[in-house]
Amino acid sequence: MTPSATPAYRRLSVDERRRQLLDAALSLFAHRAPEDVSLDDVAEAAGVSRPLVYRYFPGGKQQLYEAALGSAAEELQQCFDEPREGPALPRLSRVLDRYLAFVDEHDTGFSALLQGGSVVETSRTTALVDGVRRSAAQHICRHLGVLDPGPRLRMTVRMWITAVEAASLIWLDEGKQPPAGELRDWLVEQFVAVLTVTAGRDPQTAALVGALAGDGRD
Amino acid sequence: MTPSATPAYRRLSVDERRRQLLDAALSLFAHRAPEDVSLDDVAEAAGVSRPLVYRYFPGGKQQLYEAALGSAAEELQQCFDEPREGPALPRLSRVLDRYLAFVDEHDTGFSALLQGGSVVETSRTTALVDGVRRSAAQHICRHLGVLDPGPRLRMTVRMWITAVEAASLIWLDEGKQPPAGELRDWLVEQFVAVLTVTAGRDPQTAALVGALAGDGRD
Numbered sequence: 001m002t003p004s005a006t007p008a009y010r011r012l013s014v015d016e017r018r019r020q021l022l023d024a025a026l027s028l029f030a031h032r033a034p035e036d037v038s039l040d041d042v043a044e045a046a047g048v049s050r051p052l053v054y055r056y057f058p059g060g061k062q063q064l065y066e067a068a069l070g071s072a073a074e075e076l077q078q079c080f081d082e083p084r085e086g087p088a089l090p091r092l093s094r095v096l097d098r099y100l101a102f103v104d105e106h107d108t109g110f111s112a113l114l115q116g117g118s119v120v121e122t123s124r125t126t127a128l129v130d131g132v133r134r135s136a137a138q139h140i141c142r143h144l145g146v147l148d149p150g151p152r153l154r155m156t157v158r159m160w161i162t163a164v165e166a167a168s169l170i171w172l173d174e175g176k177q178p179p180a181g182e183l184r185d186w187l188v189e190q191f192v193a194v195l196t197v198t199a200g201r202d203p204q205t206a207a208l209v210g211a212l213a214g215d216g217r218d
Numbered sequence: 219m220t221p222s223a224t225p226a227y228r229r230l231s232v233d234e235r236r237r238q239l240l241d242a243a244l245s246l247f248a249h250r251a252p253e254d255v256s257l258d259d260v261a262e263a264a265g266v267s268r269p270l271v272y273r274y275f276p277g278g279k280q281q282l283y284e285a286a287l288g289s290a291a292e293e294l295q296q297c298f299d300e301p302r303e304g305p306a307l308p309r310l311s312r313v314l315d316r317y318l319a320f321v322d323e324h325d326t327g328f329s330a331l332l333q334g335g336s337v338v339e340t341s342r343t344t345a346l347v348d349g350v351r352r353s354a355a356q357h358i359c360r361h362l363g364v365l366d367p368g369p370r371l372r373m374t375v376r377m378w379i380t381a382v383e384a385a386s387l388i389w390l391d392e393g394k395q396p397p398a399g400e401l402r403d404w405l406v407e408q409f410v411a412v413l414t415v416t417a418g419r420d421p422q423t424a425a426l427v428g429a430l431a432g433d434g435r436d
Contacts, residue, residue: 151392151395151396152396154388155385155388155389155392158384158388159381159384159385159388159408160381161384162380162381162383162384163377163378163380163381163384163412165380166376166377166379166380166381167373167377170372170373170376170377171373174369174373177369178369178370182419186415186416186419189415189418190377190411190412190415193408193411193412193414193415194381194408194411194412196411197404197407197408197411198404200407201400201404
């Protein structure tokens with residue numbers, strides 16, 4: 001424990017310090033439920049004093065948690081940083097690889113967040129999680145080359161995203177079995193299967209499924 | 219408004235009175251977010267005095283909300299009251315019919331509950347919702363004739379249940395479109411599709427999918 005800031009730390013800019021504290025908080029939230037992480041723990045993990053943590057997050061634990069969550073949400077968005085070229089399904093697989101790596105890394109914090117019931121869950125944190133879901137749906141539609149998804153396609157994509165979330169939580173619960181690569185392929189196959197079902201009820205989805213099948217051919 | 223209990227109400231037994239207050243609460247929670255329902259509203263809706271509501275629910279709004287939720291959870295369980303005979307998929311369709319009727323009836327309260335972020339959400343309410351999900355998975359496996367589902371089949375069923383929940387919320391959001399009957403058929407088709415995907419990776423699920431296909435033949 002470093003009870004007060006050392007000269008080395010003083011050299012950090014405000015942004016760097018904020019980043020350092022958020023990283024420390026995120027790694028704690030990754031392995032413990034939010035209600036079990038105190039500002040003292042964050043100060044200790046970052047090797048700084050508690051007053052310093054309070055200076056950056058005067059709203060205390062709730063503010064720190066929301067900031068850490070916001071930072072995790074940004075990281076999640078980066079899963080979708082994938083050039084929009086080449087066949088869509090392999091792109092979706094790479095997105096899922098990054099997503100599962102994120103789930104793997106953030107573990108307990110990820111479960112606590114998605115399962116709710118946390119003492120620090122508020123309408124703001126819920127809105128943040130919903131924002132990530134909405135943005136994921138948009139990213140996926142764009143990767144599929146659909147700019148204006150109709151209600152049936154949109155519902156199918158959103159249902160699949162929820163199913164992927166459920167799969168991640170179960171995956172963590174079951175000791176990360178099956179291996180991430182197998183889970184990824186299974187999830188992509190499920191996506192194609194539910195799109196194919198929707199294709200029977202919706203011409204837009206039928207056109208998309210046709211295009212995806214064409215994608216696969218050399 | 220009836221400011222104090224009238225003789226007619228005095229005749230209700232403790233259980234009947236409790237039931238009456240829960241019904242009044244549920245119908246309010248069905249159309250407003252839990253945080254927008256006061257004990258005064260419940261007293262007014264039930265035509266009784268506020269002190270009477272407090273006598274039955276001394277823990278106030280939180281206790282009333284949890285009791286109403288417990289009663290909704292019981293009602294949800296009843297969706298599965300379906301004789302275990304005849305082909306499994308039509309049985310699942312009937313279960314979904316009852317579930318969608320429940321979602322239709324409880325509307326806003328259902329969304330608020332599942333979307334979380336409510337001020338009255340606690341680890342107890344979350345546990346209740348999770349309990350309903352777990353029990354739904356068991357009921358479905360039993361209807362499918364599977365007593366001991368392996369990890370892949372279990373994960374598939376739980377993912378589909380989450381997808382059904384997501385579909386219900388989107389359905390409420392989108393003015394209950396498509397019509398309930400169409401949504402039900404679409405959800406059952408999706409279930410068969412994801413089971414078929416899992417069948418390629420899991421012999422237990424493959425046997426189940428084979429049995430379901432046989433079911434459909436006369």
